[in-house]
Amino acid sequence: xxxxxxxxxxxxxxxxxxxxxxxxxxxxxxxxxxxxxxxxxxxxxxxxxxxxxxxxxxxxxxxxxxxxxxxxxxxxxxxxxxxxxxxxxxxxxxxxxxxxxxxxxxxxxxxxxxxxxxxxxxxxxxxxxxxxxxxxxxxxxxxxxxxxxxxxxxxxxxxxxxxxxxxxxxxxxxxxxxxxxxxxxxxxxxxxxxxxxxxxxxxxxxxxxxxxxxxxxxxxxxxxxxxxxxxxxxxxxxxxxxxxxxxxxxxxxxxxxxxxxxxxxxxxxxxxxxxxxxxxxxxxxxxxxxxxxxxxxxxxxxxxxxxxxxxxxxxxxxxxxxxxxxxxxxxxxxx
Amino acid sequence: xxxxxxxxxxxxxxxxxxxxxxxxxxxxxxxxxxxxxxxxxxxxxxxxxxxxxxxxxxxxxxxxxxxxxxxxxxxxxxxxxxxxxxxxxxxxxxxxxxxxxxxxxxxxxxxxxxxxxxxxxxxxxxxxxxxxxxxxxxxxxxxxxxxxxxxxxxxxxxxxxxxxxxxxxxxxxxxxxxxxxxxxxxxxxxxxxxxxxxxxxxxxxxxxxxxxxxxxxxxxxxxxxxxxxxxxxxxxxxxxxxxxxxxxxxxxxxxxxxxxxxxxxxxxxxxxxxxxxxxxxxxxxxxxxxxxxxxxxxxxxxxxxxxxxxxxxxxxxxxxxxxxxxxxxxxxxxx
DNA sequence: TTGTAGGCGTTATCAC
DNA sequence: GTGATAACGCCTACAA
Numbered sequence: 001x002x003x004x005x006x007x008x009x010x011x012x013x014x015x016x017x018x019x020x021x022x023x024x025x026x027x028x029x030x031x032x033x034x035x036x037x038x039x040x041x042x043x044x045x046x047x048x049x050x051x052x053x054x055x056x057x058x059x060x061x062x063x064x065x066x067x068x069x070x071x072x073x074x075x076x077x078x079x080x081x082x083x084x085x086x087x088x089x090x091x092x093x094x095x096x097x098x099x100x101x102x103x104x105x106x107x108x109x110x111x112x113x114x115x116x117x118x119x120x121x122x123x124x125x126x127x128x129x130x131x132x133x134x135x136x137x138x139x140x141x142x143x144x145x146x147x148x149x150x151x152x153x154x155x156x157x158x159x160x161x162x163x164x165x166x167x168x169x170x171x172x173x174x175x176x177x178x179x180x181x182x183x184x185x186x187x188x189x190x191x192x193x194x195x196x197x198x199x200x201x202x203x204x205x206x207x208x209x210x211x212x213x214x215x216x217x218x219x220x221x222x223x224x225x226x227x228x229x230x231x232x233x234x235x236x237x238x239x240x241x242x243x244x245x246x247x248x249x250x251x252x253x254x255x256x257x258x259x260x261x262x263x264x265x266x267x268x269x270x271x272x273x274x275x276x277x278x279x280x281x282x283x284x285x286x287x288x289x290x291x292x293x294x295x296x297x298x299x300x301x302x303x304x305x306x307x308x309x310x311x312x313x314x315x316x317x318x319x320x321x322x323x324x325x326x327x328x329x330x331x332x333x334x335x
Numbered sequence: 336x337x338x339x340x341x342x343x344x345x346x347x348x349x350x351x352x353x354x355x356x357x358x359x360x361x362x363x364x365x366x367x368x369x370x371x372x373x374x375x376x377x378x379x380x381x382x383x384x385x386x387x388x389x390x391x392x393x394x395x396x397x398x399x400x401x402x403x404x405x406x407x408x409x410x411x412x413x414x415x416x417x418x419x420x421x422x423x424x425x426x427x428x429x430x431x432x433x434x435x436x437x438x439x440x441x442x443x444x445x446x447x448x449x450x451x452x453x454x455x456x457x458x459x460x461x462x463x464x465x466x467x468x469x470x471x472x473x474x475x476x477x478x479x480x481x482x483x484x485x486x487x488x489x490x491x492x493x494x495x496x497x498x499x500x501x502x503x504x505x506x507x508x509x510x511x512x513x514x515x516x517x518x519x520x521x522x523x524x525x526x527x528x529x530x531x532x533x534x535x536x537x538x539x540x541x542x543x544x545x546x547x548x549x550x551x552x553x554x555x556x557x558x559x560x561x562x563x564x565x566x567x568x569x570x571x572x573x574x575x576x577x578x579x580x581x582x583x584x585x586x587x588x589x590x591x592x593x594x595x596x597x598x599x600x601x602x603x604x605x606x607x608x609x610x611x612x613x614x615x616x617x618x619x620x621x622x623x624x625x626x627x628x629x630x631x632x633x634x635x636x637x638x639x640x641x642x643x644x645x646x647x648x649x650x651x652x653x654x655x656x657x658x659x660x661x662x663x664x665x666x667x668x669x670x
Numbered sequence: 671t672t673g674t675a676g677g678c679g680t681t682a683t684c685a686c
Numbered sequence: 687g688t689g690a691t692a693a694c695g696c697c698t699a700c701a702a
Contacts, residue, residue: 005478007695018673023697031671049473053452054392055695059678063389073417081406083435095449098433100418114430117388119340139383143340256621263623286591288598288623340680353689358681366687391680394694 065174084303105130167294169205169330186219186244217255252279290335341382403582419638440465459523504630505538521554521579565592587614625670
């Protein structure tokens with residue numbers, strides 16, 4: 001028979017004092033006598049008192065809860081970003097509500113609605129692949145809940161977004177390829193409506209220009225990151241009369257597919273075709289033939305930075321926030 | 336200037352009716368006139384009304400929230416279990432609070448405390464490696480919040496736990512090894528205080544017995560699943576005068592370390608030493624030399640089953656629950 | 671130093 | 687069919 005959790009009322013009754021005294025005593029309020037405080041604290045412990053957060057949230061109109069929405073936790077980039085975010089949040093005594101939109105716009109809207117209903121104090125989000133309308137997030141902002149983007153942001157929307165410095169990283173990758181004598185360097189990009197894809201492209205382009213190499217349209221492909229389309233993109237490249245000798249890839253998970261496709265369908269080009277992706281997945285350390293390199297991102301730091309910024313916004317709701325793009329450096333990591 | 340979320344009070348005022356009418360209308364209460372209902376609904380939409388869950392949770396003494404605590408979301412077994420759990424929960428209009436204990440007992444206690452304070456309605460947990468005391472969970476149970484274990488359970492504790500049928504799986508693995516003419520079959524197990532380790536061992540033992548092979552103590556090792564200790568366990572096996580030709584492993588993540596150690600430190604035995612782990616990680620499909628096989632678990636189904644059971648317990652709090660061990664079959668999967 | 675009272679948004683009970 | 691009211695647990699001005 002589960003006994004109901006005890007409340008400050010129970011403590012008050014037991015000590016024949018008022019609830020407000022109990023409340024103050026529990027919060028170390030200055031004008032509560034030492035003896036009273038002592039008695040309250042010990043009775044609280046004795047009754048196994050645990051503050052009822054549902055009541056506190058309700059009363060305070062504040063839940064000390066942050067939401068984070070990611071496409072999927074199977075992608076370690078996001079899992080680690082969640083870790084960084086939680087670290088900062090829990091240091092500030094905030095709880096984190098995690099949601100996976102599973103790349104579905106519908107699911108994302110539901111998650112946002114649930115979180116809004118649960119009155120989260122702020123949201124960090126990497127939008128789904130399908131998301132082409134930000135009304136659900138605007139509604140959040142309008143009700144006073146700050147929204148911060150990370151990793152993905154539609155090109156035409158003006159919002160603050162934290163991500164990796166993928167532009168610089170792409171340039172570095174091209175430099176490395178060139179230094180290894182590659183001249184036909186291909187690029188498989190992600191969805192073109194994200195800033196992070198555009199920036200990768202610009203870095204790739206500027207890297208080629210800087211090295212006086214031509215921009216060849218045939219060498220540039222786009223994938224929605226699904227395995228079939230990753231394969232399709234690679235096949236198109238390898239079936240060119242003159243296939244590339246090096247490929248820059250939007251992401252390590254895309255690179256995994258590309259490696260497997262290359263090995264099984266184009267063995268003559270494997271492992272000679274050199275690859276660089278984004279992410280630096282630790283699992284490559286288990287590979288016999290790891291790719292040439294990866295642009296190591298800093299998901300933990302991105303999550304942590306996002307957490308601090310969001311908390312800052314929450315603590316200073318009046319302060320005007322001008323949208324900005326924040327980016328953390330990537331590090332070209334050879335395997 | 337963020338305008339506060341509107342409440343049923345606002346709707347009531349705007350229509351000059353009472354809050355109770357509004358509340359009933361919003362809930363499709365039978366004795367509300369069609370016209371009134373219509374007006375309420377449309378005003379609600381117009382005011383962008385979103386029910387305040389903090390108030391509802393408080394009022395109902397129920398949060399429609401389930402907690403799930405896992406060691407880490409970097410392990411896809413747990414990530415997928417979370418997915419199954421969430422699927423069932425969200426179908427029943429429950430929200431899920433996810434926590435990672437990061438294999439720390441301290442962190443686990445904090446998580447449980449936060450969740451208890453947030454008045455979750457039930458908890459599913461895979462305890463940390465360090466957890467050797469279940470008082471924090473007993474306290475939950477005592478306050479009426481059901482606790483369900485999965486994947487890991489201390490041997491001496493009587494609780495309901497959902498996991499894979501690892502016993503049967505181990506026997507199957509031994510059979511496969513034997514059919515491939517292996518006679519010296521080693522086993523690297525996980526922490527011995529978990530039932531899931533004991534059961535793996537029993538399956539391994541009975542598999543050997545069934546095939547009339549001796550139980551050789553030297554061929555059995557234990558690791559706490561950390562990379563250094565995974566390496567250590569393998570080295571001890573391979574440095575035996577007569578190393579094993581096949582190894583059964585507690586988990587695929589352990590197998591990854593073992594494969595890498597084998598390849599780099601004992602190349603003469605790689606890839607001839609055949610390996611079978613638990614998990615069937617999809618990433619093996621990207622390996623040039625995948626292991627022999629893996630015992631494919633069903634994390635999604637485990638999470639889903641756990642969700643249904645927990646919801647059942649919540650819906651029937653009076654009903655007595657007798658502790659039981661529930662296990663879902665593994666499937667021996669060749670790569 | 672301690673106590674009283676009002677209120678946060680919602681639902682349920684009971685009256686009309 | 688609709689409305690008034692109490693209650694959930696906690697906090698906080700204000701009163702004593």
